[in-house]
Amino acid sequence: MSNTLTDRSFWSKYWESKKGLAFSVNRNYLFHQHLSAIVEKKQPAEAIELGGFPGYYAIFLKKHFHISSTLLDYFVHPGILQQVLQANGLTEGDIHVIEADLFNCSTPQQYDLVLSCGLIEHFNDTRDIIQRHVQFVKPGGTLFITLPNFRGVNGWFQKEFDLENYEKHNIASMDPDLLRSIAVELNLKDVKASYYGGFSVWLENKNSVSALTKLFMKSVWFAGKVITKTFRFESRALSPYIVLQATK
Template sequence: MENLLTDRAFWVNYWEQKPDLSVNIPANYMFHEQLASIIKREKVKTAIELGGFPGYYAVFLKKYFNLDVTLLDYFVHQPITSKLLQKNGLEEKDIRILETDLFKYTPEQQYDLVLSFGLIEHFNDTADIIERHINFVRPGGTLFITLPNFRALNGWFQKRFDPDNYDKHNIDCMDPRLLARICEEAGLEVLQSRYFGNFSLWLHDEEQKPLALRLLKRTLWLAGKILTKVFPFNSRQLSPYIILEAKKT
C-alpha cells in the first residue's frame, strides 16, 4: 500500500464526479499517430490497456483498428463502459474487461501491444509498475506508456492552485531518461522516451474552481498556445506529456 498514491475510494469519487463519460472517440484522438504507426509497423493484433477505465483507448483501438482488445482496471463501472461502447457503435463482446488488482493479477496471456495512459505516475515505485506492464508484453511486443509532465509549466500550475491533485502524482518518475533506463535494465529496446506536445494547461474539476482561477488558466492557456503555434517544439518546460515506447526482445 505504501506504493500507492491513490486508493479505490479516490477513483470511485473521481469518476462519480465526472459528467457524461460516454463520448464519441474521434479518429484523431490523442496519440493516434503514434499508435497507428506502432500497429502498422509491428502488425499488432492484440492489445491491453492497463488502468484505462472507462476504456477510451480500448474503444479507440477496437473502433479504428479492429484489434483484439482487453481493458484492465481495478475499478470498472460496467454501465458507463457499456454506454461508451454503444456511443461508438460497439457491443459489449467487442472488448474484454478485467476488473482486478494489477498487483495481485497474474497475466493469463501476453499481448502484441501493452498500453497505459496516466497510470504509472500514481505509484511511488516506478520500476515496479513498469515491470508489471512488461509482464503483459509478449516477446517482440511493444510497450507504450504516456504520463503527464508536471515538471513543466502545467505542473507548477497544478502545484500552486490544485495541490491536492498534484500530491496524487509521483513527480520523480516524470523523467524520460529514468523511464528509458528502467526499460533498458529490464531488457527492453527503447524506441523513444521523450517530452511530447507543444503546450497545454488543465485543472482537475475546473468547473468547480473560482472564476478568477479559471480566467487565469484560460489566459495562460491562450498565451502558451499562441507561443507554441508560432514556435512549435517539445520541451521539459512546456510539453504537457511524456511518452515511452519500448520493444520486448
C-alpha cells in the same frame, strides 16, 4: 493495492464526478500518431490497456483498427463503461474487460501491444509498475506508456490550484531520462522516451475554482498555444505529456 497513491474510493469519486465521459473516440484521438505508427509497423493482433477505465484506447484500437482489445483496471464502473461503449457503436462483448488488481496478476496473458495512458504516475515505485507492464508484453511486442508532465507550467497550476490531485501523482516519475533508463534495465529494445505536445494546462477541479483563476488559466493556455504553434517544440517546461515506447 501496494505501492499506489490512490484507492478504490478515490477512483469511484473521481469517475462519478466526471461529466461528458460518453463520447465517440475519433480517429484523431490523443496519441493517434504514435498508435497508428505502431499498428502499421507491427500489425498487433491483440492489445491490452492497463488502468485505462473507461477504456478509450482499447476502444480506439478496436474501433479504428479492428484489434482484439482488452481493458484491465482496478476499478470499473459498469454503468459508465456501457455508456461509453454505446457512444462508440460497441457492445460489452466487443471489448474484453478485466476488473483486477495489477499487483495480483502473477501469470498474465501476453499481448502484442501493451499500453497505459495516465497510470504509472500514481505509483511510488516507477520501476516496479513498468516491470508489471512488461510481463504482459509478448516477445517482440510493443510497450507504450504515456503520463502527464507536472514538472513544468502545467504542474505549477496543479500544485497551486488543485494540491489534492497533485499529491496523488509521483512527480519524480515524470522524467524521460528515468523512464528510458528503467526500460533499458528491463532489457527492452528500441527505447524512446520524450516530452510530447506543444502546450496545455488543465485542472481536474476546474468547476470549483474561482472565475479569476479560470481567466488566468485561460490566458496562460492561449499564450502558450500561440507560442508553441508558431515555434513547435517539446520541452519539460511546456509539454503536457511524456511518452515511453519500447520493444520487448
